[in-house]
Amino acid sequence: MVLPRSRISPFLCVIALLGFWLNAAYFCSGRITSTYVRAEEKSLDMPLDSDVFRVPPGYNAPQQVHITQGDHDGKAVIVSWVTMEEPGSSEVTYWKEHSRKHYYKAKGEVTTYKYYTYSSGYIHHCTIQNLEHNTKYYYQVGTAPTTRTFWFVTPPPVGPDVPYTFGFIGDLGQTFDSNRTLTHYEQNPIKGQAVLFVGDLSYADNHPNHDNNRWDTWARFVERSVAYQPWIWTTGNHEIDFAPEIGETEPFKPFTHRYPTPYRASNSTAPFWYSIKRGPAYIIVLASYSAYGMYTPQYNWLEEELPKVNRRETPWLIVLLHSPWYNSYQYHYMEGESMRVMFEPWFVKYKVDMVFAGHVHAYERSERVSNVAYNIVNGLCQPLSSDQSAPVYITIGDGGNIEGLANSMTEPQPKYSAFREASFGHATLEIKNRTHARYGWHRNQDGFAVEADSMWFHNRFWYPVDDVAATKS
Numbered sequence: 001m002v003l004p005r006s007r008i009s010p011f012l013c014v015i016a017l018l019g020f021w022l023n024a025a026y027f028c029s030g031r032i033t034s035t036y037v038r039a040e041e042k043s044l045d046m047p048l049d050s051d052v053f054r055v056p057p058g059y060n061a062p063q064q065v066h067i068t069q070g071d072h073d074g075k076a077v078i079v080s081w082v083t084m085e086e087p088g089s090s091e092v093t094y095w096k097e098h099s100r101k102h103y104y105k106a107k108g109e110v111t112t113y114k115y116y117t118y119s120s121g122y123i124h125h126c127t128i129q130n131l132e133h134n135t136k137y138y139y140q141v142g143t144a145p146t147t148r149t150f151w152f153v154t155p156p157p158v159g160p161d162v163p164y165t166f167g168f169i170g171d172l173g174q175t176f177d178s179n180r181t182l183t184h185y186e187q188n189p190i191k192g193q194a195v196l197f198v199g200d201l202s203y204a205d206n207h208p209n210h211d212n213n214r215w216d217t218w219a220r221f222v223e224r225s226v227a228y229q230p231w232i233w234t235t236g237n238h239e240i241d242f243a244p245e246i247g248e249t250e251p252f253k254p255f256t257h258r259y260p261t262p263y264r265a266s267n268s269t270a271p272f273w274y275s276i277k278r279g280p281a282y283i284i285v286l287a288s289y290s291a292y293g294m295y296t297p298q299y300n301w302l303e304e305e306l307p308k309v310n311r312r313e314t315p316w317l318i319v320l321l322h323s324p325w326y327n328s329y330q331y332h333y334m335e336g337e338s339m340r341v342m343f344e345p346w347f348v349k350y351k352v353d354m355v356f357a358g359h360v361h362a363y364e365r366s367e368r369v370s371n372v373a374y375n376i377v378n379g380l381c382q383p384l385s386s387d388q389s390a391p392v393y394i395t396i397g398d399g400g401n402i403e404g405l406a407n408s409m410t411e412p413q414p415k416y417s418a419f420r421e422a423s424f425g426h427a428t429l430e431i432k433n434r435t436h437a438r439y440g441w442h443r444n445q446d447g448f449a450v451e452a453d454s455m456w457f458h459n460r461f462w463y464p465v466d467d468v469a470a471t472k473s
């Protein structure tokens with residue numbers, strides 16, 4: 001139907017004005033709740049006979065191979081694996097690329113544990129030290145004839161302008177969605193060189209009696225990535241495995257037997273909080289489920305740790321923890337508040353660049369927000385949503401585990417929340433030099449190269465201009 005011109009004009013004017021007004025409101029607010037709505041489906045754990053859980057062939061074949069950084073500055077690697085039939089050897093044979101004849105050996109150790117009616121396989125840990133930077137190494141585990149060979153690349157020497165790319169995954173679990181997340185990370189053309197994992201690994205505790213066989217299947221599932229590049233571990237609530245009803249009263253028992261961390265290298269006294277340097281980044285891992293109040297070991301450690309960070313050596317200061325401090329979803333709301341109260345003034349004082357958390361099964365990126373002025377009597381109860389000394393807080397607990405999406409948000413979207421979306425995915429951070437880093441969030445429904453959210457980070461020590469506002473313009 002063709003309308004006479006005289007009847008079109010007022011109609012179009014009203015529509016155009018309405019559109020302009022809505023657009024203006026949308027962009028002027030600076031806050032984005034993504035309009036993308038993921039179809040609601042239940043996330044199911046992949047069945048035990050899935051190909052991703054396949055046991056490698058051969059008698060006593062090493063399985064569940066994984067690596068993490070083994071020292072403070074990236075010249076050591078901890079190699080871990082499990083043998084099922086017998087202890088075998090805890091030795092690792094390794095050599096530099098193109099130098100197979102000149103191989104080295106490192107001695108490791110083996111451990112086991114019991115959990116209710118479950119008995120673990122033989123869990124091996126071996127630290128390889130004094131590696132050269134920027135070098136590809138092959139390594140072999142197991143005993144003849146059943147050996148398996150993998151490789152990794154060591155990071156560049158610690159320094160302010162060495163490019164390095166991190167991946168971020170949280171709350172992964174072992175569902176079909178978890179598999180999509182890991183595949184997207186692997187296929188992402190922005191190739192992550194190490195994963196900063198923000199806690200909640202296997203979700204074995206969602207199975208009857210914390211079925212620890214699900215710790216084994218998870219480790220076989222992620223081997224395809226973590227045997228080749230280090231994953232830096234943070235503990236989440238699903239690592240606690242505290243179950244007095246079945247006689248299990250030692251918190252973190254499966255995690256500590258399976259996933260060592262280099263905590264002693266940073267003078268920590270427990271494997272749950274520690275730091276590493278990797279290329280241009282100083283990474284501090286905090287423990288949401290270990291004591292952090294005043295006078296506790298974690299509090300004392302962090303108080304001494306933050307002044308040690310030399311931004312002229314490692315410009316990028318990144319903190320990992322599990323329970324987010326700023327979270328506008330209606331899940332786990334304010335669970336991170338007590339830790340925020342304890343540590344946020346230090347994060348602002350020492351100009352932390354970014355804080356990554358998990359726990360909430362969705363994605364959110366904040367403004368540079370702080371709430372350090374509030375002290376219960378001064379009435380300043382609004383967080384300051386543009387504090388250029390404050391970190392950006394990113395929730396990346398969207399790995400795709402069995403508990404499903406957190407898809408209910410608080411309304412209206414708080415001022416401090418820059419972007420939020422309830423979808424599964426992962427993130428990448430390409431550190432270019434001491435001033436600039438490119439950040440992107442990749443939802444599983446998109447192609448591998450698509451960034452559903454992105455931002456250029458400007459370093460808080462070297463270039464502390466308003467980078468969140470620059471991202472919007």
Ligand SMILES: [Fe+2]
Pocket residue numbers: 171200236237238322358359360
């Ligand atoms: Fe969690």
